[in-house]
Amino acid sequence: MNKKGRGKLPVGEDCRFKRSENTKERLSDTLKKLIRHMDYNAIGVSRIARESGMSRNSFYYHFASKEELVDYILERDLRKGTEKAYGNLIGWDSLVILCRTLYADHYFYKAISASSDSRKIQAIISPLITKATGSIFHIPEKSSCSTLAVDSVMTAIIRWMEADNPRKPYDFLYNLRNEYLALAEGFMMQPGSPVL
Numbered sequence: 001m002n003k004k005g006r007g008k009l010p011v012g013e014d015c016r017f018k019r020s021e022n023t024k025e026r027l028s029d030t031l032k033k034l035i036r037h038m039d040y041n042a043i044g045v046s047r048i049a050r051e052s053g054m055s056r057n058s059f060y061y062h063f064a065s066k067e068e069l070v071d072y073i074l075e076r077d078l079r080k081g082t083e084k085a086y087g088n089l090i091g092w093d094s095l096v097i098l099c100r101t102l103y104a105d106h107y108f109y110k111a112i113s114a115s116s117d118s119r120k121i122q123a124i125i126s127p128l129i130t131k132a133t134g135s136i137f138h139i140p141e142k143s144s145c146s147t148l149a150v151d152s153v154m155t156a157i158i159r160w161m162e163a164d165n166p167r168k169p170y171d172f173l174y175n176l177r178n179e180y181l182a183l184a185e186g187f188m189m190q191p192g193s194p195v196l
Contacts, residue, residue, distance in 0.1 A: 024062055026052050028073050031066070032108045040111040070117055077105065079124045090135040092173060095153070098128055099169035102161050109161050122154065129153050 030052040034043050045066055049059040063069045082101050102109050113121055133149040134141050153176075160172050167175070 020062065023054070023058065024072060026054075027059060027062065027069055028076070031069055031073070032105060035111045036107045040115050067117060070112060071120065073108070074112070074120055074124055077101065078109075078121070082125075082128055091132055092136060092177060094128065094132045094135075095157075095173055096169055098125060098132075099157065099160075099173060102157070103166065103169050106161070106166060110163075113158060113162055118158075122158070125157070126150065126154060129157070 027048060030048050031043065034047065034051060043066065045059050046056055048066065048069070049056045052059075063072065078101060082098050109121065112118065130141060130146065130150050133139075133153055134146060137145070137149050139145045139149065156176055160166050166172065
């Protein structure tokens with residue numbers, strides 16, 4: 001029993017893993033807090049470590065660079081978080097989950113999107129958007145139409161995410177949906193448009 005009588009203390013590998021995960025969480029939380037008040041490019045490893053209450057050596061024990069810490073956050077929060085939440089959701093429902101995740105840490109994703117690491121976000125959300133748009137527009141995944149739909153939804157989400165004061169996820173997606181419907185309707189009503 002430990003001093004508070006709560007059972008055995010973790011030992012060995014489990015204890016080291018738990019401490020390592022706690023340290024990574026603390027570093028992640030610190031970077032996210034710093035981004036709310038500082039430019040991403042101005043934040044260095046020394047600042048992250050100091051604000052976390054640890055040394056640079058402790059930081060480098062867990063991550064080789066600030067960019068590796070960002071990769072860890074993106075993998076943990078964005079990829080695993082959205083994939084876990086998606087479950088059997090398709091179409092607009094899956095986009096709502098994605099946008100809620102981005103909105104919850106808006107400052108972080110906005111900063112990363114504006115940095116040289118922006119492609120990392122796109123690489124993670126592109127398959128999620130591809131799956132959603134295929135279901136929304138009923139088009140084959142590898143077609144030209146699919147590429148157009150994925151690119152347009154990706155661009156809309158990134159621009160929304162980069163806004164200083166983005167609309168709430170549901171409002172943003174409701175407006176996006178209506179814009180797509182208006183676009184499709186306008187296309188079908190144009191003289192000389194192909195009959196589909």
